[in-house]
Amino acid sequence: MTAIELPNNNSGTDAVTLADSRQLLVYNHVLPPEGETKGARTPLNVSVSKDGKTWYAALILEDSEISQYSYPSVIQASDGLVHIVYTWRRERIKHVVVDPAKLQLKEIKNGEWPK
16 A cells, blocks of 8 residues: 555545456545645545556535544445445434445546546
């Protein structure tokens, strides 16, 4: 394992190696404010890599000023679908199912999530 060039706000992440050998990462794609060690826990994003070095934007699970989308956990089921659970605004646990074959990947340049 080595460090990657994606921003993170010092919040939890989770990843899984998919059946097709790609890596899927769930994390907050945001840096903390300058001089701080922690930041807002929004947005909550999904990125995919073919080699563990170059990452592509795949999905924004949550993005709100209310924040607090954190502590993700991710698995791939035997049917190929990816199941992601995370804390939703510290009020409940949210479950999202994603078909990784349908993700449209966009290059992340200079740490900026593509529009």
